[in-house]
Amino acid sequence: MPPTLDTPEALTHASAADLAAALADGTITSVDLTRAHLARIEATEPAVHAYLAVDADGALATAAEVDAARAAGETLPPLAGVPVAVKDVACTKGLVTTAGSTILDGWVPPYDADVVERLRAARMPILGKTNMDEFAMGSSTEHSAYGDTHNPWALDRVPGGSGGGSAASLAAFSAPLAVGSDTGGSIRQPAAFTGTVGCKPTYGAVSRYGVIALASSLDQIGPCGRTVLDTALLHEVLAGHDPRDSTSIDAPVPPVVEAARRGDVAGMRIGVVRDLLGEGLAEGVRARFDESLQHLREAGAEIVEIDCPNFAHAVAAYYLILPAEASSNLARYDAMRYGVRVDAGGAERTMAASRAAGFGPEVKRRIILGTYALSSGYYDAWYGQAQKVRTLIARDFEAAFERVDVLVSPTAPTTAFPLGTEQGDPLAMYLSDITTIPANLAGLPGLSLPNGLAEDGLPSGFQVYAPAMADDRLYAVGAALEARLHAQWGGGILDEIPALPETTTTSEATR
């Protein structure tokens, strides 16, 4: 039974799949749907701060065009008229894009990222740009230059990072779908912390053209949603070959929507990565994970234990490779062509003063680390060694996938931590990336879905890994587990989320 979508709340709380169906059969209009989301943004933003910029006019213009096209009998793409939020790492023509950094304060890109072009071609109204850790460095969104995002589950908790804004917009029902980027877990860990779904596709499956670079050999754009099917629907919009990105894969997109609709794991071999169940794993997260293994067994999958011994070195290798690539990518912020400029007399002094003023402490820390790792005399010892570890991790995956179809682990070792707790301790924050980083180092796809509430009442995440270009398997496992978890919890866990303090209850957006 499709839900009745006759109130603003019904419109903001429905799944993207249901919204797309209601738009297609004319039960609702995209303008009403977009207005409901803009009003919800206005009501929840003072508490959550998921957005850095809201484009009410742009979103409503797209919505009106879609409604007119539909009325004229045009055939439209599947998600036409369904609004979407975009992480502030992707360039949006005419709409301010900062990557959460002061150095890009007020910068308006002259062009769209490939993924944004695809959203426009899919006729999806873009609600705005979501908050993130500066240049996507972090696991809590606290490194944003524009203030913290609060986890809608508990406002004193982080939403995860670096894509905390996209995940929080979904959990706050201020967007039905969102785009994220994942270099070491920035889609999956925030999904786990907010009770939402997020997928890091195979490296090269989604174009990086027009996405502000962090570490180019690890960066991957991907879809975020509240259900596995919704996430798959957005995945099919974002993925596809783009000649403007030299690492873009020229092959058909795996059938992720079909896999999500079928949600079948009968006969599948699922490997539990024993090395990701070690120290630091919260008891409640572990308990939910074990229950989910049982669900998958009951759905007909065979569960086996797998060792990936080199995963133990993943964090160390990542925190050399990432800073090395980032230090080189961020060299372009020289205050000459764009970005904030602090005039200090002469090009070199101006560059130094601008970078000193424009970059935050975490970015500076990583530029220094990366420059050191790449410097002559240290290159082989640090960067070269890390690249070898990266190969060993890829081999662990290869060996595992000879025995199993997918691998699984908790998405993050804990639930969302309180704001302010790990910021003073970068190492603690880095270590919590252990579960998500291996996928980026090996270029493989990974998906996180809500795995019920831990004993502290906060969401935990279940992660699935698949071989390259087998992203459809993530969705098959995700959908099978989601169906069983919905049966166990009497619905999606977002039904349990405490009500947010709202500032207005108008159904009309005034921005």
Ligand code: GLN
């Ligand atoms: N937490 C990781 C980091 O700080 C992930 C970043 C990301 O995926 N963008 O690097």
